[in-house]
Amino acid sequence: MQYPIYLDHNATTPVDPRVLETMLPYFTQHFGNAASRTHVFGLKAEDAVAHARQQLADLLGASPVELVFTGGATESINLALKGVFEANQHRGNHIITVQTEHKAVLDVCEHLAQLGADITYLQPDADGLITPEQVTAAMTPATVLVSVMWANNETGTIQPIAAIAERVHDQGALFHTDATQAVGKLPIDLGQTKIDLLSLSGHKLYAPKGIGALYVRKKTPLIAQQDGGRHERGRRSGTLNVPGIVALGKAAELAQAAMATEAPRLAVLRDRLERGILAHFPDVRINGSQMHRLPNTTNLAFPNVDGEALLMSLNEIAVSNGSACTAASTDPSHVLKALGLSDDLAYASVRFSLGRHTTEADIDKAIQHVISVVEQRSVSLLK
Incomplete structure (x- = not known):
């Protein structure tokens, strides 16, 4: 079978062979429970978890004790938003977020609204950006949490997170960022920001699915959402996924080592893709900010x-028209709608997200395939 060129890395990444090699022994040889400290099997697992926690902390500029391992970013987001809301109801019930957030944030906010939370959804500009001033203007004495995605999964737009977090802290509230698309692609130093909580998922940076983490700054009030053993310093109960944690640690180490060279390489390939397509179709629009965006993403x-016909016909490349988590929906992308696109233009938008194994030859083939398909579809539409 001839597989298409994979250009959907924002949906998921393949497990890096080096990550797989590192995690495999923890399925069979070192299979102990990390909480079993009375024998060598458990101690070996505990040591592996501690090492992975340090590897991830090094990537994020955090302390290892500030990291909670979870089943993925969605669980991390649920723990962050629900946990902060429950812990701070005596202070207020107001939460601020953005219209272009991932559904993992938006759906949790809808749930919290049913429990009495007052939710403000900020409107981004046409590039998908919000400003620290917007956040400040929306805050009230009842604001307990602000949640802003670091880098958008559909457009790649990067928000001014450090500046926003600073404003939020100045107003006495907590700040959370969904950094699922940013971790491993952008330099992050949590020790130099006012970010209180940060969520991430392993399968976006070449670790397997089913493992993630939540950064919780020391002394941040948070109520656990999963009880049954008080694992992870009482933040998240449940037997630790040792192979997954080991994999996430190794993936973090690899990402940190490669970031300085990989980010510019991907930006060059992304720009090549855009130039090749726009040279044939000058009316094609780049959605989101062209100045503040991930190096691997174009929409x-x-x-x-x-x-629909366009996406179905692009069978030589694996791409998407939005978040993988909303692929079953027939609605146009809520992210693109928030940027002001019409339904028709939102439906006719394609996200290309490049990755570690994307080559110049892949990009050139993708350009030719897109040109061929769009020409055919444009003609058929005019008939």
Whole structure:
């Protein structure tokens, strides 16, 4: 079978062979429970978890004790938002977020609204950006939490997170960021910011699915959402996924080592992809900020093309028209709608997200395939 060129790394990444090699012994040889400290099997697992925690802390500029291992970013976000809301109801019930957040944040906010939370959804500009001033203007004495995605999963737009977190702290509230797309792609130093909580997922940085983490700054009030053993310093109960944690640690180490060279390499390939397509279709629109965005991501809108037919016809490349978590929805992307796109243009938008194994040859083939398909679809639409 001839597989398509994979350009959907924001949905998930393949497990890096070095990550797989590191985690495999913890399924069979070192299979102990990390909480079993009375024998060598458990102690070996505990040591592996501690090492992985340090590897991830090094990538994030955090302390190892500030990291809680979870089943993924969605669980981390649930723990962060629900846990902070429950712990701070005596102070207020107001939460601020952004219209372009991932559904993992938006759905949790809807749930909290049913429990009495007052939610403000900030409107981004046409590039998908919000400003620290917007956040400050929306805050009230009842604001307990602000949650802003670091880098958007659909457009790659990067928010001014450090400046926003500073403003939030000045107003006495807590700040959470969904950094699922940023971790491993952008330099992060939590010791130099006012971020209180940060969520991430391993399968976005070449670790397997089913492992993630939540950074919780020391002394941040948080109520556990999962009880049954008080693992992870009482933040998240449950037997630790030792192979997954080992994999996440190794993936973090690899990402840190490669970031300085990988980010510019991907930016060059992304720009090559855009230039090649726009040279043939100058009316194609780049969705989101072109100045503040991830190096591996571009989201292109193709006017006068049937969106569903376009995506179905791009069978030589693996791409998407939005978040993988909303792929079953028939609605246009809420992210692109918030940027002001019409339904038709949102449906006719395609996200290309490059990765560690993407080559220049892959990009050139993708350009030619997109040109061929769009020309066919544009003609068929006009008939």
